[in-house]
Amino acid sequence: MSLGMLARRVAHLLVVLFCVTLFVALLTSMLPGDPVDAISGFASQEQKDQLREDLGLNDPVPVQYVHWLGKFVRGDLGNYYSVTGSRPVMDRVKDALPVSLQLMIYAQVLALVIAIPLGVMTAYRAGSRFDRGSNATAFGLLAIPNFALALILAYYVGVRAGWLPVQGYVKPSQDLPEHLRRMALPTISLAVAQVAVYMRLLRSDMIATLQEDFITMAKAKGISPRRVLWRHALRPSSLTLLTVAGLNVGALIGGAVIVEVIFSLPGIGTLLFQAINARQYVALQSLVAIVAVGYVLVNFFVDILYAVLDPRIRHARS
Amino acid sequence: MIRSRRRVAPPPSGDFTSTNRRLLEVDDLKTHFRTPRGLVRAVDGVSFTLDRGRTLGLVGESGCGKSVLSRSIMGLLPSTADRSGEIRFGGIRLDELGPKALRDYWGTQLSMVFQDPMTSLNPVMKIGRQIAESLEVHTDMDKDQIRETALSLLRSVHIPEAERRLNQYPHELSGGMRQRVVIAIALACGPALLFADEPTTALDVTVQAQILDLLGEQQRERDMAVVLVSHDLGVVAGRTHDIAVMYAGQIVEMAPTRTLFAEVRMPYTEALLQSAPRVENPSHTRLAVIGGRPPDLIDPPKGCRFAARCPYVQPRCREEQPPLIEADTPGHVFRCWYPVGTDKGREALEKNLAAELPQAEAAVTGAAVAVEAS
């Protein structure tokens, strides 16, 4: 990719990051009423004034922003305020982030592992009963709300059948099998909706690819249909899928938050939930910042990846 | 050399085993496609034979069924196609083979070169791998042997810097080189029969001759039989032993090449010959065009299919479909009631000229005329 294109994308990235962080930075000042009251209503007047100063709420907007941004970049994510004192948000984020990342990665991998063969098979047998059945199932699965699915799985698989645990988390370094057992239901809940989307996407790309000349040529070489499918047809068809999988991280994040809460996994989602319930607005602000910035960066890298992979394909297919 | 239907005596060398050269026999091949609009009779009763080391040119306009014919013989048809008729390849009934057995023939005994090298090569796979694949699947060679074979294949199709090319992708090569690669892939396992489906149509004129020369050279070296499909008479003119002219799913004339050009009988062939631009003509000579369009393959007319556009047409032509009959020269068959170069034909043409039939006038003057297809 040319330097010019890269520069434009980086510029775009910076603009977006600026707007996103600006919005988040100003969240606390957007609270209705006096933000400080909302954050720590129980504190004394002196403490409140001090807090107002600390949070930069007395400063004009640009200063507030720079102030906040400086702290954020240095890892100072603010504090939890309670009657007994304040604790840094970063401490809890450090432990929570890996949990959330694991959940999302597992879900994405599981979804792809299931969706890719299904997509290939249904494309190959387009129009057959298997194909129509799979499509109908995918369509149906998309209609189940993810939180409800999580609850239902938790109930039937976890509680009634007792096959898998429905609560809590164990670190992989501590006990790998148990870690996997606890992550199983949350991962499945999150992956199911993605499977339906990916499968249908891959299927439609594959069907288009299978009509291309080079597939007929490959067949004419006498190689088996399986080889034609997997070694010739899959790669060109998978580009859109991989890109969508990358960009789908947004849906994955939203879903992960809910799934974490339902299965009591100590990830960023749970922290978010707790911050909301406890009205810890400063913590909320930092958590949202982490999630938003992370998402923007992921999108950026996927964009670059697509552009890197794409020109060759685009050129070849033109 | 030619297999005709019904009314004709069998060709002189009736005993096929004595001449081991007979490779392919096609008997009454029909390929129909099931579509929402009806049954498209793309190939409607084609018969011919082909010997080793011989090239058969298959000529006709777009939609006449020549490409479908090649694929029908190979068996590369979609599931919406119904095929009937007998195909004998070296004594084996190809039409009776199941998909798995057929795959053993593809690439090894039967091969195909497709029209557009840009789309017939996998854009995300290296050239070397695409060549090697046939070898991997059909032979027991190890990696090094395969690589050596691939290299020698590339060299035999005259691709310079073969080593470098192995690791390149299709889009890094020019059109002509890509087609050479396609040929190399088709020849990798040394097939006995090669179908070249419009191999030069997508290439520059300057490159066309090179590719055709290459095909001829390979054919001689390997003693292959080749079916060269083209809509361009110029392509098949100097490079084939025999030519079959197809129209609306049927063979309408077939002859040794020289005979076809010298003693053309079927009016459609004549029209094709007339419409080919000639270097000798002065500049700005109007190109002769065959007016009208080919008939609907779902519901073909009951008489001769070319009747609506034929300068020699007579009432009988619209009623009865002419069968393939032998001409004076052995090995020449054609399908016409009032053939070119005969008294009957001349009379028919004069009658039409007198009646001021537009297509007759056009044929004589060589001007373009719009004729409604019936």
Added chain:
Amino acid sequence: MPDRDSRDLVDLADIPSLAPTSTAAPVDLVSAEGGTPLLGRKARQGKLGVIGWLSLGWLVLISLAAILAPILPIPDPDEQTASLARQPPMTDGHILGGDGLGRDLFSRIIWGARASLTLAVCAILIGIVVGGLLGLVAGYFRGRTDGVLTAVFDVLLSFPQLILALTLVTVFASGEGVSGSRRMIFLILALGVVSVPVLARITRGSTLSWAQREFVQAARSIGARNRLIMFSEVLPNVLPAMFSVALLGVAVVIVAEGGLSVLGVGVQLPTPSWGNIIAEGRSDLTDSPHIVLWPTFVIFLTVFALNYLGDVVRAHFDVRESAL
């Protein structure tokens, strides 16, 4: 060659199913459907089949139920009867039994339709009106206007949708003493804001392609004012695409409200919504799963119907378009 040249006819970014060249993709809201097959041949042709009519019927049914809830002969959704708590369906004439606090589940689900559907429809209406307008303007005028507007859409789409909605509702409508109606208003606004960029991009894409057509040039050439052209010529052709996405969007918002309820910032209790019934029912899942299962089933049917009809609408106009 610039890849986001506003002179491009149709920006790939605006077709949900194709990977966009910008940093955000409306994949969440429109589940990457474009071009993928539908259930059944009738649907592919853009006609309502059996399933289509059933879907339509269901939607009409629950809409009517929602509208007529106050006059329907059903128990008070807020009335708690201790003996009814957690009772299974068909107890004492209560069709779906009771929820955790002894309220009639059937009644709550019907009243929940009121909240969920109102919320979803209003939010998408905001999306259509604001997003549609902005998209129309961006696609019609292009150039600088388009550049600025697209940047705005991009920034909005840079937030994970649920997180943005969550943040807005939490910040503005979740403090002490926040009233149910304030919460509802901000839910609508938040989900509306989230759907604006999605609908804007679809509209923009559609406008870009339609505004190039000859009849628009013709209108311009006779001196018609831009506003007139936009609304009378371009808009009618853009509406079908928007409508299809809108149907899908309503489904997404219904589900999103559920997610927000689980996180504590959905429709404010005691007012029922499908989402908060499920959220409340979590704690009784082991003993009384029906509290969670029935509203889930209702959401499932509704989302299914909306998705199906959305696809049929899109196919219908695609078919018509390709016949042009």
